[in-house]
Amino acid sequence: MTIPPPPTEPPTAGMPAPNSGPVAEWWRKSGPRIPAPATNEADTPIHTPVPIGAGPGQAASMEDAAQAFWAPFGQILSEQATTITSQVGQLLTESEAQRAARQQVEYEDLLAAQRARMDSALGKVGETAEERSARHRIEDVLAPDRPAHRDDLVGFADLLAERISETPQDRAQRREAERELAKQRARAQEDRERAAAGETPAQRALRHRQQQLADQREARTRARRERRRAARAASPSDRTVRFRRWAVLTAISAVGGYSTGLVSLIAPGGPYVGLLLAAAGWALDLHTRDRGRLRVSEVRGPGPLLILITLRIPVASGLAVATGLSPLLAALPLF
Known part of the structure; x- marks a missing residue:
């Protein structure tokens, strides 16, 4: 009895991978099929990745790709650089009264925006004008920025006692804060009106810069007058x-x-x-x-x-x- 030689290929040649799914019917019908090796390397398809934006026959250079990637960022930065510089300079040079007035105006704008969104949402579900007016009146009463004093004789007495007991420094600080708050409110209203009239961000930034320079000149003049007033109160x-x-x-x-x-x-x-x-x-x-x-x-x-x-x-x-x-x-x- 002769023993046949061992096979040249393993019995699992041509079968799918172990985790590639169930074995199809072709294994029982036709047996394993071993793919023939490629005789020419040119016949093997090769995929060459092409960058996005380049043609089928050319590849974009690294400089062009980087320029196309950073172009929107540079445009946004060039448009916002002046505004950001002006805002940072204003934050670094503003006084306590100016900071308090700016924060108060920002808070009022936030409340106005929230009220507008609430009005729009409730208007879609059928809120009438009378109901909206009543809701606004209640919101104004419950608002945290309502006057600290009552609107009757007791409130007037409390306000009078506070004004009498305040020191000259407190009075000067209070008047400065009130003046800055009125100025910031007027400028915020002016910004809204000019924006509605078609003012561009560059024009708004230039106008804010001019206003900031005017405020600095006014602050220097006020400080000089305060020094003169202090010098006059002498012996x-x-x-x-x-x-x-x-x-x-x-x-x-x-x-x-x-x-x-x-x-x-x-x-x-x-x-x-x-x-x-x-x-x-x-x-x-x-x-x-x-x-x-x-x-x-x-x-x-x-x-x-x-x-x-x-x-x-x-x-x-x-x-x-x-x-x-x-x-x-x-x-x-x-x-």
């Missing part, structure tokens, strides 16, 4: 020093008026002409000194002093003629 000795400084500067201006011939020109007109010239010069002097907020004795520096003395020549000359001191100026050894 009587300081007032005496200021009066002496005013008298010396006025005398120098009168000497300048006499040396230029202005005193001799108006002296024949008498005291009334001198008073008229002094009034006209005083009006000009007040205008140049920020309507009198800057005192004559507060001017410092050679340049500002020279300008002040020159501008006050009409005032000093008119006062010299009105008070009869023009002969005294003629008797000075300077002339």
Whole structure:
């Protein structure tokens, strides 16, 4: 008895993978079929992935793909960079009153948006105008930003007691907060009106930047006036020093008026002409000194002093003629 040689292929050749599903009927009917190996590598199909956006015969470069990917981000960044910079600068430079006013306006806008959404939702289910008005009235009563005082005599007494007991610093802070809140509300209303009229985001950002610069100038002017007001609330000795400084500067201006011939020109007109010239010069002097907020004795520096003395020549000359001191100026050894 001869033993046959072992098969060249295993009995499982050509069968599907173990986990590929149930064995089909072809195994019992036709037996295993072994696929023939490819005789030519060119006959084997090869799939070459092509990037999205490239043609069937060309592949997009890495630079083009990166540029196409980052183009929308760059466009959005260029459009929003100015607005973001302006908002960040405003947040870094705003005061406590401005921050409180901005937060209050944002809170009111949020409440208005929520009310509008609620009105739209309830209007779809059949809410009438009378029901909406009644609901709004109840919401206004229950709102957390309602007045802290009652609307009767007791509330008036509480408000009066609070106003009497507050310090000057508290009063200044309260008025500053109220002023900033009114300004922010007016600007928010202006933004809504201009947006409805077709204002672009770039135009809105430019207008906000101009308003921010105006607020900074106003803050500097207010701080300067506060310093002047604090300097005025001084002791009587300081007032005496200021009066002496005013008298010396006025005398120098009168000497300048006499040396230029202005005193001799108006002296024949008498005291009334001198008073008229002094009034006209005083009006000009007040205008140049920020309507009198800057005192004559507060001017410092050679340049500002020279300008002040020159501008006050009409005032000093008119006062010299009105008070009869023009002969005294003629008797000075300077002339």
